[in-house]
Amino acid sequence: MFSNEVSDKLKILAGAAKYDVSCSSSGSNRQNNGSGFGNSIAAGICHSFTEDGRCISLLKILFSNYCIYDCAYCINRKSNDIKRATFKVDEIVSITVNFYRRNYIEGLFLSSGVIKNPDYTMELLTRVAKELRIKEKFFGYIHLKAIPGASNDILKEAGLYADRLSVNIEIPTEPNLKLLAPDKNFHDVYSPMGFLKEGIIANKEERKLFRNAQSFVPAGQSTQLIIGATPENDMQIVNLASALYKDQKLKRVYYSAFSPVNDYDKRLPSLTQSPLVRENRLYQADWLMRFYKFTADEIVNKNHPDLELEIDPKLSYALRNICQYPVDVNKADYEMILRVPGIGVRSAKLIVSARRYGKLNFNNLKKIGVVLKRAKYFITCAEMNEGVININPVIIKNKLLEAPKPVKKVGVLTQLELFSKA
Amino acid sequence: MNIFIYDKTFEGLLTLVFDSYDLKIIPDKIVRNENFQASLFGEKYEVISDINKADRVWKGLSVKLSEEGCQKLYRAHLSESEEADMLIFKQIRNIFSKRHNIERDYRDELVLGIKNLSRKVSREACRMLEFVRFQKTADNIYFSPISPGYNVLPLIGKHFRNRLNDQQWVIYDIKRKYGLFYDLKEVSEITIDNKYFSALSGKIEETVLSDDEKQFQNLWKEYFNSINIKERKNLRQQLHFMPKKYRKFLTEVDKF
Numbered sequence: 001m002f003s004n005e006v007s008d009k010l011k012i013l014a015g016a017a018k019y020d021v022s023c024s025s026s027g028s029n030r031q032n033n034g035s036g037f038g039n040s041i042a043a044g045i046c047h048s049f050t051e052d053g054r055c056i057s058l059l060k061i062l063f064s065n066y067c068i069y070d071c072a073y074c075i076n077r078k079s080n081d082i083k084r085a086t087f088k089v090d091e092i093v094s095i096t097v098n099f100y101r102r103n104y105i106e107g108l109f110l111s112s113g114v115i116k117n118p119d120y121t122m123e124l125l126t127r128v129a130k131e132l133r134i135k136e137k138f139f140g141y142i143h144l145k146a147i148p149g150a151s152n153d154i155l156k157e158a159g160l161y162a163d164r165l166s167v168n169i170e171i172p173t174e175p176n177l178k179l180l181a182p183d184k185n186f187h188d189v190y191s192p193m194g195f196l197k198e199g200i201i202a203n204k205e206e207r208k209l210f211r212n213a214q215s216f217v218p219a220g221q222s223t224q225l226i227i228g229a230t231p232e233n234d235m236q237i238v239n240l241a242s243a244l245y246k247d248q249k250l251k252r253v254y255y256s257a258f259s260p261v262n263d264y265d266k267r268l269p270s271l272t273q274s275p276l277v278r279e280n281r282l283y284q285a286d287w288l289m290r291f292y293k294f295t296a297d298e299i300v301n302k303n304h305p306d307l308e309l310e311i312d313p314k315l316s317y318a319l320r321n322i323c324q325y326p327v328d329v330n331k332a333d334y335e336m337i338l339r340v341p342g343i344g345v346r347s348a349k350l351i352v353s354a355r356r357y358g359k360l361n362f363n364n365l366k367k368i369g370v371v372l373k374r375a376k377y378f379i380t381c382a383e384m385n386e387g388v389i390n391i392n393p394v395i396i397k398n399k400l401l402e403a404p405k406p407v408k409k410v411g412v413l414t415q416l417e418l419f420s421k422a
Numbered sequence: 423m424n425i426f427i428y429d430k431t432f433e434g435l436l437t438l439v440f441d442s443y444d445l446k447i448i449p450d451k452i453v454r455n456e457n458f459q460a461s462l463f464g465e466k467y468e469v470i471s472d473i474n475k476a477d478r479v480w481k482g483l484s485v486k487l488s489e490e491g492c493q494k495l496y497r498a499h500l501s502e503s504e505e506a507d508m509l510i511f512k513q514i515r516n517i518f519s520k521r522h523n524i525e526r527d528y529r530d531e532l533v534l535g536i537k538n539l540s541r542k543v544s545r546e547a548c549r550m551l552e553f554v555r556f557q558k559t560a561d562n563i564y565f566s567p568i569s570p571g572y573n574v575l576p577l578i579g580k581h582f583r584n585r586l587n588d589q590q591w592v593i594y595d596i597k598r599k600y601g602l603f604y605d606l607k608e609v610s611e612i613t614i615d616n617k618y619f620s621a622l623s624g625k626i627e628e629t630v631l632s633d634d635e636k637q638f639q640n641l642w643k644e645y646f647n648s649i650n651i652k653e654r655k656n657l658r659q660q661l662h663f664m665p666k667k668y669r670k671f672l673t674e675v676d677k678f
């Protein structure tokens with residue numbers, strides 16, 4: 001039985017973790033071999049949804065919100081006068097196990113302020129993961145934050161117990177990072193990322209040879225970028241994300257709209273509201289790169305450095321490249337069908353399956369789930385399509401922006417809902 | 423009008439298909455025996471579930487369809503409506519009438535109908551993986567009531583069997599009055615008749631809960647409230663992902 005103190009700690013240390021966006025439990029396939037309990041499901045599972053509409057998949061907490069650093073954008077910075085707390089290792093272990101057994105969560109996402117120094121902090125996080133795996137024989141999902149500046153030896157051990165590790169870049173360019181987080185630099189962020197990348201690649205090779213070799217960070221790495229605390233444009237952000245996917249082999253890049261905190265700090269922009277629409281557009285751009293085979297340059301470039309807020313980036317691409325349309329859904333490659341506004345991954349797959357049996361018409365497309373209101377300007381099929389005759393991008397855009405609005409005013413959308421109908 | 427009456431099992435429906443071919447009679451209406459009213463006007467055929475007949479139809483289907491194609495028919499049946507029964511019946515005849523496998527011809531209304539229905543059932547099964555909330559009892563059994571719209575229990579046992587393999591658990595469908603019980607070895611179907619359990623509300627009496635149960639429920643509530651960002655309140659979206667009808671047994675949300 002716990003004392004009330006544990007409940008107070010949970011309040012403080014969950015509250016302190018709430019701005020970290022990543023709650024995903026995906027990408028791992030850990031199976032218990034009968035000698036323990038729990039597993040992870042590659043697709044991830046959400047277990048609840050908070051009033052802000054976000055998914056709860058993991059127990060997302062800080063080990064401690066004491067911190068020796070003073071990053072401008074962070075609520076836990078040392079110069080803030082806030083309630084502080086630190087968990088004990090076995091408290092976190094017990095809460096995780098007991099929540100998991102009741103089907104509240106998929107596992108643990110543990111981060112922390114920097115206590116004493118990076119290595120000391122990373123060791124504590126690793127100890128929690130180790131106890132869960134070795135003592136409790138827990139096979140559920142574990143995501144640990146890799147503390148920037150932690151040494152390779154400790155990261156290596158952490159990687160043996162965790163499914164995912166993440167080093168947060170937070171600020172997209174180094175000069176701005178230095179300005180807002182004088183204690184941090186890009187080297188401290190990129191060096192563990194690079195080390196983990198090599199380890200993950202080597203481990204994959206090893207596991208091809210020895211099927212029983214212990215896995216190392218099987219769900220890969222992720223990172224987070226704060227949007228709107230510094231003046232980078234979308235081209236810089238999307239290009240950075242693209243490079244992180246390609247060169248660092250990251251599994252996910254998360255975008256977190258800056259929440260106006262610490263407004264006494266004049267290095268920060270004065271915002272009345274978080275740039276949530278921009279955050280959503282960046283997630284959509286990210287999806288275009290990961291699931292729709294778009295390159296960063298097709299989404300943003302010198303002539304078009306920022307994502308449009310009023311329409312989504314796929315529609316924006318189509319309007320800027322109208323000469324590539326209309327697409328003949330009965331003939332075009334899957335990749336090109338994916339590029340039609342109003343057709344998502346699911347409908348594109350159904351189209352490609354169904355057309356083997358015969359030509360598709362508008363009614364078929366509608367039944368399959370294509371949003372014809374948007375798609376009609378960009379496709380041809382077995383019937384005449386008046387939508388595409390002599391029409392130019394300006395007219396299409398205006399038509400689509402006319403009431404009834406095709407682009408919903410978005411609040412915070414989670415990754416799940418993005419493009420589900422776009 | 424030809425009315426076929428069957429016992430609402432999947433086996434029964436497959437037997438119905440067999441009998442229909444055998445008798446060369448196509449039902450105009452399929453009725454589940456629990457809904458049967460003697461006043462129904464028409465020629466009545468009572469189908470007696472027969473494992474051998476069902477098996478022959480199922481084998482025939484598995485020659486024509488992929489494994490997934492067969493599963494779709496099974497899942498569609500778990501939606502438990504007579505319209506669904508008719509749709510499945512028509513689709514099976516449709517499948518047998520064509521030379522090649524038609525399961526992905528999404529131009530076909532029947533194919534699409536089965537696909538969409540099966541998807542609805544799967545989605546609800548996924549929701550149960552999310553929203554099952556176990557309470558630990560004093561005798562170390564983890565208990566969760568559910569009341570899904572469709573009969574999804576057959577689809578979710580395996581998940582919990584694989585995951586919570588070292589604890590005894592019960593998931594009980596209070597609408598259909600049966601549950602799954604895992605006894606550390608295997609999962610079996612049960613019905614509960616116990617004075618500490620209300621079959622109506624799905625609640626078990628607090629006196630039979632384990633000592634630390636309330637504490638973890640409270641910690642979970644505490645967590646749920648602390649992780650929320652108040653300035654970004656978006657109840658519409660919360661409702662979209664967590665519809666009211668699934669909130670009944672969620673420990674963390676206040677009952678309105």
Ligand code: SF4
Binds near residue numbers: 067068069074076
């Ligand atoms: S190191 Fe992390 S916890 Fe500490 S002030 Fe910076 S962002 Fe906040």
